[in-house]
Amino acid sequence: MTAFLETNKQRFLDELLELLRIPSVSADSRFKDDVRRTAEFVRDKLTAAGLDEAQLFETAGHPIVYAEKIVDSAKPTVLVYGHYDVQPADPYELWHSPPFEPTIRNERIYARGACDDKGQFYMHIKAIEAMVATDGLPCNVKVMIEGEEEVGSDNLGTFVREQSELLKADVILISDTSIISNETPSLETGLRGLSYVEVQVTGPNRDLHSGVYGGGVANPVNVLCEMIASLHDENGRINIPGFYDKVADLSDEERSELAKAPFDLEEYKRDLGINDVMGETGYSTNERTSIRPTLDVNGIWGGYTGEGAKTVLPSKASAKISMRLVPNQTPNEITELFTRHFTSIAPAGVQVQVTPHHGGMPYVTPVDSVEFEAASKAFEEAWGKKPIPTRGGGSIPITALFEEVLGIKSILMGFGLDSDALHSPNESYGLFNFYKGIETIPYFYKHYAALKS
Numbered sequence: 001m002t003a004f005l006e007t008n009k010q011r012f013l014d015e016l017l018e019l020l021r022i023p024s025v026s027a028d029s030r031f032k033d034d035v036r037r038t039a040e041f042v043r044d045k046l047t048a049a050g051l052d053e054a055q056l057f058e059t060a061g062h063p064i065v066y067a068e069k070i071v072d073s074a075k076p077t078v079l080v081y082g083h084y085d086v087q088p089a090d091p092y093e094l095w096h097s098p099p100f101e102p103t104i105r106n107e108r109i110y111a112r113g114a115c116d117d118k119g120q121f122y123m124h125i126k127a128i129e130a131m132v133a134t135d136g137l138p139c140n141v142k143v144m145i146e147g148e149e150e151v152g153s154d155n156l157g158t159f160v161r162e163q164s165e166l167l168k169a170d171v172i173l174i175s176d177t178s179i180i181s182n183e184t185p186s187l188e189t190g191l192r193g194l195s196y197v198e199v200q201v202t203g204p205n206r207d208l209h210s211g212v213y214g215g216g217v218a219n220p221v222n223v224l225c226e227m228i229a230s231l232h233d234e235n236g237r238i239n240i241p242g243f244y245d246k247v248a249d250l251s252d253e254e255r256s257e258l259a260k261a262p263f264d265l266e267e268y269k270r271d272l273g274i275n276d277v278m279g280e281t282g283y284s285t286n287e288r289t290s291i292r293p294t295l296d297v298n299g300i301w302g303g304y305t306g307e308g309a310k311t312v313l314p315s316k317a318s319a320k321i322s323m324r325l326v327p328n329q330t331p332n333e334i335t336e337l338f339t340r341h342f343t344s345i346a347p348a349g350v351q352v353q354v355t356p357h358h359g360g361m362p363y364v365t366p367v368d369s370v371e372f373e374a375a376s377k378a379f380e381e382a383w384g385k386k387p388i389p390t391r392g393g394g395s396i397p398i399t400a401l402f403e404e405v406l407g408i409k410s411i412l413m414g415f416g417l418d419s420d421a422l423h424s425p426n427e428s429y430g431l432f433n434f435y436k437g438i439e440t441i442p443y444f445y446k447h448y449a450a451l452k453s
């Protein structure tokens with residue numbers, strides 16, 4: 001195995017770079033053909049890795065890639081999940097090298113999708129290839145790589161419901177999360193959910209002269225800003241009635257357990273170029289970004305934003321708002337609470353419209369399972385250290401659905417770093433992480449097969 005990985009190192013990287021060159025932006029229909037080309041590329045690499053039945057399943061949106069290798073029906077089955085779609089690369093001008101021309105600098109691969117999730121799911125294909133080519137697979141494996149994770153996985157949900165027989169497995173293995181650092185491996189034991197809405201405030205029936213009408217008519221941009229500002233109180237808590245009603249509070253023990261994860265606040269601030277952090281009173285930065293819910297404006301617009309100054313009182317203002325959810329909040333309930341509250345605080349001079357976008361359930365995975373133990377042992381063997389359990393702040397909505405529909409728990413064996421700039425300009429993935437992941441994954445199979453037998 002070690003020899004195989006060493007001999008094929010350069011080829012593995014070259015293939016990943018080829019994958020990163022295809023701009024598989026799921027949100028933007030201009031990339032539709034590229035998204036399909038990416039799926040075909042992945043399918044062909046699954047075949048080349050020695051998997052059977054590699055194929056595309058068509059959906060109402062982008063195709064799902066699937067392949068499997070059943071070595072022995074008496075052995076347990078691992079279902080690998082990942083996504084080959086990526087976030088839009090905008091703003092392009094902030095990239096130091098073009099997002100779809102992967103470039104290696106300081107031992108890192110710079111490209112959109114380098115970490116999220118092409119670099120990470122591709123490790124699985126190479127790890128499977130290595131197992132097949134050397135000692136053989138110790139478990140059965142099914143691989144499902146989708147093309148719509150970054151837009152909410154709606155069609156995957158339908159696919160999972162329809163194909164529950166095909167997807168039968170004992171554990172789901174996902175590399176689409178982060179570790180604490182390359183010196184401190186960790187395993188995420190939970191993900192936040194998501195509720196995403198777009199709001200629009202409409203005032204006068206047209207843009208107005210801000211001198212002639214200013215002062216006498218509600219300005220939708222002013223109003224929207226005030227409404228948004230009122231959504232947090234002075235303690236950083238979200239001011240929506242009922243918002244915290246179902247939030248699962250952690251016990252002091254659980255909190256002190258999580259607090260053991262090393263965290264360097266100065267380094268955190270330096271990385272982000274900020275002088276101070278902020279958030280909900282009474283919680284640490286790590287807690288604020290994992291076990292506590294949030295409300296954030298993701299984008300806001302309205303009025304004149306072009307060059308120079310145009311004196312105009314805009315007719316409309318809009319914003320996109322995300323709320324990260326924690327157990328036991330549900331996106332439907334939270335979206336409804338938001339809508340009711342946001343509409344109720346609108347002043348008389350404007351009209352407010354709230355449009356829900358995609359959402360997702362929060363997810364937690366138990367740490368006392370055979371699956372978690374196998375993952376923990378795999379890290380220990382490859383990294384020489386036991387991984388620290390952490391709770392993640394991001395969302396992978398399909399994990400909750402896997403549990404609900406298939407009854408299978410997911411293991412979040414990610415190898416990225418929060419500083420990899422996922423969704424940002426200059427996303428990157430460390431070569432160390434790519435190779436270390438390929439080395440760690442086969443250990444999971446080995447320990448899992450042993451623990452299950």
Ligand code: BES
Pocket residue numbers: 116117149150151152176177178191194358359360392393394395396397422
């Ligand atoms: N891989 C991320 C989620 C993630 C990143 C989890 C880092 C933990 C650590 C995933 O691709 C993602 O971006 N998910 C979206 C959700 C979706 C519904 C668009 C997110 O979290 O914003």
Ligand code: MN
Pocket residue numbers: 083116117149176
């Ligand atoms: Mn991802």
Ligand code: MN
Pocket residue numbers: 087116150422423
């Ligand atoms: Mn993502």
